[in-house]
Amino acid sequence: MRFRTRAAFAAAGVALALVASGCGADDGDGSGSGDNKKVEVFTWWADGGEKAGLDGLVAQFKTDCSQYEFVNGAVAGGAGSNAKQVLASRLQQGDPPDTFQAHAGAELSDYIKAGQIEDLSAQYQEWGLTSAFPKGLIDSLTVDGKIYSVPANIHRANVLWANKKVLAEAGITAAPKDLPEFFTQLDTLKANGVAAPLALGKDWTQQMLFEAVLISDLGPEKFTGLWNGQTDWGGADVTTAINDYKKLLSYSNKDRDTFDWTDAEKLVMDGKAAYQLMGDWEAADLDAKGFKDYSYSVFPGNGNAYQWLADSFVLPKGAKNPEGTKCWLKTLGSAAGQKAFNTKKGSIPARTDAVATDYPAYQQAAIADWAKGVPVPSCPHGSACSQGWQGAVASAQGKFSSDGDVASLQKALVAAAKQFAGK
Amino acid sequence: MTTTPSSTTRPRRRPGATRAKLRRWAPGLLLLSPSLVLLAIFVYGLIGWTVKLSLSDEHNALGNKGFVGLKNFTDLFTEDINGRFVHSLKNLLIFTVVFIIGALVMGLLWAFLLERGVRGEGFLRAVYLFPMAISFVASGVVWRWLMNSGTDDAAGGLNRIFVDLHLGFLQNPWWTDPDWGMAAMALPAIWQLSGYVMALFLSGFRGIPAELREAAAVDGASTYQLYRHVLFPQLTPTALSALIILGHMSMKMFDLIMSVSGAQWITEVPAVYVWQALLTSDYAKAAAISIILLLLVAIVIVPYLIYNNRVERRS
Numbered sequence: 001m002r003f004r005t006r007a008a009f010a011a012a013g014v015a016l017a018l019v020a021s022g023c024g025a026d027d028g029d030g031s032g033s034g035d036n037k038k039v040e041v042f043t044w045w046a047d048g049g050e051k052a053g054l055d056g057l058v059a060q061f062k063t064d065c066s067q068y069e070f071v072n073g074a075v076a077g078g079a080g081s082n083a084k085q086v087l088a089s090r091l092q093q094g095d096p097p098d099t100f101q102a103h104a105g106a107e108l109s110d111y112i113k114a115g116q117i118e119d120l121s122a123q124y125q126e127w128g129l130t131s132a133f134p135k136g137l138i139d140s141l142t143v144d145g146k147i148y149s150v151p152a153n154i155h156r157a158n159v160l161w162a163n164k165k166v167l168a169e170a171g172i173t174a175a176p177k178d179l180p181e182f183f184t185q186l187d188t189l190k191a192n193g194v195a196a197p198l199a200l201g202k203d204w205t206q207q208m209l210f211e212a213v214l215i216s217d218l219g220p221e222k223f224t225g226l227w228n229g230q231t232d233w234g235g236a237d238v239t240t241a242i243n244d245y246k247k248l249l250s251y252s253n254k255d256r257d258t259f260d261w262t263d264a265e266k267l268v269m270d271g272k273a274a275y276q277l278m279g280d281w282e283a284a285d286l287d288a289k290g291f292k293d294y295s296y297s298v299f300p301g302n303g304n305a306y307q308w309l310a311d312s313f314v315l316p317k318g319a320k321n322p323e324g325t326k327c328w329l330k331t332l333g334s335a336a337g338q339k340a341f342n343t344k345k346g347s348i349p350a351r352t353d354a355v356a357t358d359y360p361a362y363q364q365a366a367i368a369d370w371a372k373g374v375p376v377p378s379c380p381h382g383s384a385c386s387q388g389w390q391g392a393v394a395s396a397q398g399k400f401s402s403d404g405d406v407a408s409l410q411k412a413l414v415a416a417a418k419q420f421a422g423k
Numbered sequence: 424m425t426t427t428p429s430s431t432t433r434p435r436r437r438p439g440a441t442r443a444k445l446r447r448w449a450p451g452l453l454l455l456s457p458s459l460v461l462l463a464i465f466v467y468g469l470i471g472w473t474v475k476l477s478l479s480d481e482h483n484a485l486g487n488k489g490f491v492g493l494k495n496f497t498d499l500f501t502e503d504i505n506g507r508f509v510h511s512l513k514n515l516l517i518f519t520v521v522f523i524i525g526a527l528v529m530g531l532l533w534a535f536l537l538e539r540g541v542r543g544e545g546f547l548r549a550v551y552l553f554p555m556a557i558s559f560v561a562s563g564v565v566w567r568w569l570m571n572s573g574t575d576d577a578a579g580g581l582n583r584i585f586v587d588l589h590l591g592f593l594q595n596p597w598w599t600d601p602d603w604g605m606a607a608m609a610l611p612a613i614w615q616l617s618g619y620v621m622a623l624f625l626s627g628f629r630g631i632p633a634e635l636r637e638a639a640a641v642d643g644a645s646t647y648q649l650y651r652h653v654l655f656p657q658l659t660p661t662a663l664s665a666l667i668i669l670g671h672m673s674m675k676m677f678d679l680i681m682s683v684s685g686a687q688w689i690t691e692v693p694a695v696y697v698w699q700a701l702l703t704s705d706y707a708k709a710a711a712i713s714i715i716l717l718l719l720v721a722i723v724i725v726p727y728l729i730y731n732n733r734v735e736r737r738s
């Protein structure tokens with residue numbers, strides 16, 4: 001996942017990745033030569049809640065697909081960036097794993113264009129996934145009429161987290177409904193001695209906040225259009241959004257560029273800030289840290305827009321055991337499989353028929369929102385744009401954080417869209 | 424390494440000289456050949472491969488589609504969004520200038536003080552030299568905390584010390600300053616390498632023959648004149664070596680910046696940009712930046728190697 005410090009353990013991670021790639025290749029040869037039972041599942045879920053989710057899924061796979069054997073091809077370190085490097089080299093060498101993890105949506109486009117993954121549209125019909133997933137999600141997954149991946153989970157990016165105590169002290173009782181109300185509340189908080197009421201971190205967290213503002217100012221439909229070329233980045237509404245975003249930055253901590261999302265989260269926990277925009281993995285993190293005084297709401301003005309990101313699995317061309325992979329994907333897409341995975345990982349199932357009572361409190365609310373919300377994609381988390389586009393926007397956002405130059409940010413966003421859209 | 428058998432006795436011209444010559448340097452060549460082969464493949468071969476990549480249009484995981492000439496290089500200067508590459512060069516320039524001047528001045532100062540005969544020289548030398556033993560990653564993590572940009576109530580690290588000493592006006596944003604942040608980033612590097620520069624200068628001072636000092640004393644030179652006209656000119660080769668070593672380290676600076684700030688716009692230098700381009704699978708761009716970086720280092724290193732070769736041949 002991109003939201004961790006990517007480079008933290010780069011050196012150690014690369015070494016690990018090399019070792020793991022060696023092992024992976026051996027496993028592949030082993031299954032190719034003998035009985036076709038092994039299904040190598042390539043992920044970067046090596047520890048924590050992610051590993052627990054994977055284990056839950058594997059248990060379900062063992063029941064549903066007892067004729068196949070699960071082989072764990074996880075590559076640890078670098079929060080997925082090492083795994084992506086290993087994967088790229090294996091795909092180039094024509095030695096793909098039986099299935100691999102990737103962010104659903106635009107991030108898959110490279111693999112699709114290279115013809116490295118198979119069309120799963122027929123399986124979607126066969127397994128009844130077309131009706132189980134919401135239409136907006138199916139639309140986002142569809143490329144030229146074909147679907148190439150099965151999402152394992154859904155996270156929500158546009159959630160505003162708050163410290164209830166700080167809000168109560170400033171006399172704020174309800175979550176803000178739109179941006180003007182949000183600004184009023186932030187002013188009230190400032191007047192009550194909270195110097196920087198909005199906690200913020202570095203580049204990609206700023207990117208998330210900016211996207212939330214864009215959704216408020218443009219609406220979900222035009223926002224989605226920004227990523228497929230139907231909305232102009234140079235438009236006046238985008239300028240308005242950049243100005244609103246700039247105003248929001250003035251309420252945030254000045255040392256934001258030195259902060260990761262967990263540092264910003266700590267400002268909220270310590271009562272030094274009242275609000276933080278972050279994805280819904282924050283619920284699991286706050287619970288794990290034993291902080292109870294939090295509340296959550298959709299970002300002001302986002303309405304029922306559900307900015308999603310998802311991990312998904314694919315069927316690579318040249319997989320040694322395509323039938324085994326299909327059985328894995330079928331388990332993954334099934335109600336039982338999604339439950340086994342998501343109750344442990346802290347995300348919600350992509351299916352709309354999930355039984356909410358199986359899940360903790362936050363997830364119950366998220367499931368209800370997902371069923372009736374409008375899905376919109378996210379660029380920093382791979383569902384809206386390719387990796388190159390994401391890098392360019394992150395850089396432009398970093399510059400804006402230091403100079404606040406509205407025209408220059410908009411120009412950079414237009415240039416990035418021109419360079420990367422449709423590629 | 425360059426002074427292999429050739430610097431021993433000069434060959435005499437006589438019949439069968441080629442065979443004798445062969446016999447003299449064939450064993451040496453044989454012994455060197457494994458490392459030569461490895462160098463040819465892993466250094467020069469890979470440089471060649473990187474050059475080829477930098478001339479291709481491999482901008483994503485799809486692989487190479489064709490040859491685009493120098494387009495990747497010109498794009499870096501003209502098409503890059505927000506002038507990102509030029510910005511990274513500007514950052515590198517500020518960093519390099521502050522780092523080199525800082526380390527040279529501090530190193531020379533310490534070497535001068537030790538050379539004047541301070542008590543406990545061995546101890547002080549160890550103290551000054553010690554930071555060099557620490558990796559940039561380890562010291563970067565500490566300096567990340569020292570150069571915390573929070574102020575007043577939120578202050579940490581050096582800013583906290585300033586607040587506690589009632590010197591609050593000294594607080595500053597360190598590396599988060601958009602214009603001069605890279606100068607702050609050079610502080611850890613200066614801290615780490617001044618001791619090394621000191622050691623270089625100290626050995627330079629010690630290498631000056633005592634006769635020169637005596638002769639100056641006999642001629643009635645003052646201490647200032649002794650240093651100004653006799654000792655410092657003798658240190659020029661040392662200063663040049665120090666400049667080259669610091670210069671090429673600075674150009675390739677990556678680990679320190681990654682551990683202090685992480686990869687981000689304000690502190691981006693070309694080496695960090697290469698890493699960012701690789702993460703987004705833009706292999707051609709990463710290769711082009713790497714080649715520019717290699718050329719920049721070569722501009723510094725090659726004249727030095729030529730100069731060194733000449734000096735060695737002369738002696």
